Amino acid sequence: MAKVKGDVVIDIERCKGCEVCTTACPNEVLAMSTQVNSKGYRFVVKVNADCIGCANCAIVCPDGVITVYKSKV
Amino acid sequence: MEQNFDLPEIHTPENLVYTKTKVLTDNVMHYCPGCGHGTVHRLIAEVIDEMGIQDQVIGVAPVGCSVLAYNYFDIDMQEAAHGRAPALATGIKRVFPEKFVFTYQGDGDLAAIGTAETIHACNRGENITIIFINNGIYGMTGGQMAPTTLPGMPTSTSPYGRDVKMMGNPLKITELVAMLPGTYFVTRQAVHTPALVRKTKKAIRMAFENQKLNRGVSFVEIVSNCNSGWKLTPVQAIKWLEENMLPFYPLGDLKVNGEMVSK
Numbered sequence: 001m002a003k004v005k006g007d008v009v010i011d012i013e014r015c016k017g018c019e020v021c022t023t024a025c026p027n028e029v030l031a032m033s034t035q036v037n038s039k040g041y042r043f044v045v046k047v048n049a050d051c052i053g054c055a056n057c058a059i060v061c062p063d064g065v066i067t068v069y070k071s072k073v
Numbered sequence: 074m075e076q077n078f079d080l081p082e083i084h085t086p087e088n089l090v091y092t093k094t095k096v097l098t099d100n101v102m103h104y105c106p107g108c109g110h111g112t113v114h115r116l117i118a119e120v121i122d123e124m125g126i127q128d129q130v131i132g133v134a135p136v137g138c139s140v141l142a143y144n145y146f147d148i149d150m151q152e153a154a155h156g157r158a159p160a161l162a163t164g165i166k167r168v169f170p171e172k173f174v175f176t177y178q179g180d181g182d183l184a185a186i187g188t189a190e191t192i193h194a195c196n197r198g199e200n201i202t203i204i205f206i207n208n209g210i211y212g213m214t215g216g217q218m219a220p221t222t223l224p225g226m227p228t229s230t231s232p233y234g235r236d237v238k239m240m241g242n243p244l245k246i247t248e249l250v251a252m253l254p255g256t257y258f259v260t261r262q263a264v265h266t267p268a269l270v271r272k273t274k275k276a277i278r279m280a281f282e283n284q285k286l287n288r289g290v291s292f293v294e295i296v297s298n299c300n301s302g303w304k305l306t307p308v309q310a311i312k313w314l315e316e317n318m319l320p321f322y323p324l325g326d327l328k329v330n331g332e333m334v335s336k
């Protein structure tokens with residue numbers, strides 16, 4: 001089976017820190033930053049390299065924060 | 074500092090799986106963190122994008138938290154007076170029968186002040202789509218009890234929980250409109266998990282496609298959260314929704330192609 005690599009790009013200024021995406025990720029890729037954006041929200045960051053590009057996080061995000069890429073390696 | 078896990082080498086157009094649709098503007102939505110309104114806006118915009126009808130669709134915004142919906146959709150929209158969206162959509166659709174016309178309404182808007190407009194548009198069988206966000210509360214005005222508030226559910230006007238003896242029963246308006254001859258498609262969905270988001274998008278797509286058939290109202294309820302009104306974090310609210318809202322408002326189709334779905 002071909003291995004799949006995914007990656008997400010997080011628009012941190014749009015993120016409201018709701019954490020809904022973190023619970024939707026099958027591989028616990030996402031967690032909250034200790035920093036905040038200009039609105040004062042803790043934003044989401046990647047905490048491991050296990051993204052498979054499933055887009056679960058992006059489709060539950062109410063604010064269109066996440067862009068997802070997926071590639072076979 | 075956080076460790077960097079970026080893979081810029083795979084950020085190519087052919088590897089793109091998901092990005093915010095251009096049918097949504099770049100304005101940051103004013104909704105509270107984790108509010109389902111944003112997710113449903115996105116799904117409607119994606120359906121409009123995928124159907125290629127951006128210049129053929131007219132939306133009607135309600136009064137409620139989504140009163141500013143027209144700032145977020147890059148389509149023609151009209152603001153309705155509180156609860157009157159189905160009446161306004163009726164007029165728009167009759168003047169422009171070739172356009173795709175939809176309303177976007179909360180439960181206070183659709184099932185309280187707008188009950189008459191909702192029921193009569195559904196009974197007349199207007200060829201429109203109604204998107205109904207049921208969060209069981211008046212979000213915008215500070216979390217007051219709505220007709221949809223669950224028995225026992227605390228709100229700012231029922232701080233000890235809705236006492237049905239004194240405050241009356243919750244109204245399942247979706248079940249009610251499904252009984253009317255003018256509705257063609259009636260369904261209840263939710264958007265708090267990826268699988269449910271995918272299902273809701275299919276339902277919204279069908280609700281828009283149905284306008285090509287001219288068979289009556291397509292009505293999509295989405296059981297959603299109001300974290301601020303419920304006084305819960307978004308993640309707690311999702312759990313509360315699953316444990317409390319869904320048993321009372323079960324998900325699934327009520328009417329498909331004009332036929333009641335037997336349960």
Ligand SMILES: Cc1ncc(C[n+]2csc(CCOP(=O)(O)OP(=O)(O)O)c2C)c(N)n1
Binds near residue numbers: 180
């Ligand atoms: C004629 C009129 N009556 C009352 C109000 C006050 N009001 C504004 S929004 C709202 C209820 C909104 O609740 P809902 O439709 O459930 O939407 P949500 O904010 O929860 O998304 C009310 C009663 C108003 N703006 N206009």
Ligand code: SF4
Binds near residue numbers: 025054
């Ligand atoms: S795309 Fe899937 S695996 Fe990658 S971060 Fe999002 S939810 Fe997790």
Ligand code: SF4
Binds near residue numbers: 043062064
């Ligand atoms: S779901 Fe969206 S807004 Fe919420 S924390 Fe994740 S990226 Fe941020």
Ligand code: SF4
Binds near residue numbers: 298
């Ligand atoms: S008050 Fe409730 S419905 Fe309104 S934006 Fe906030 S969470 Fe959403």
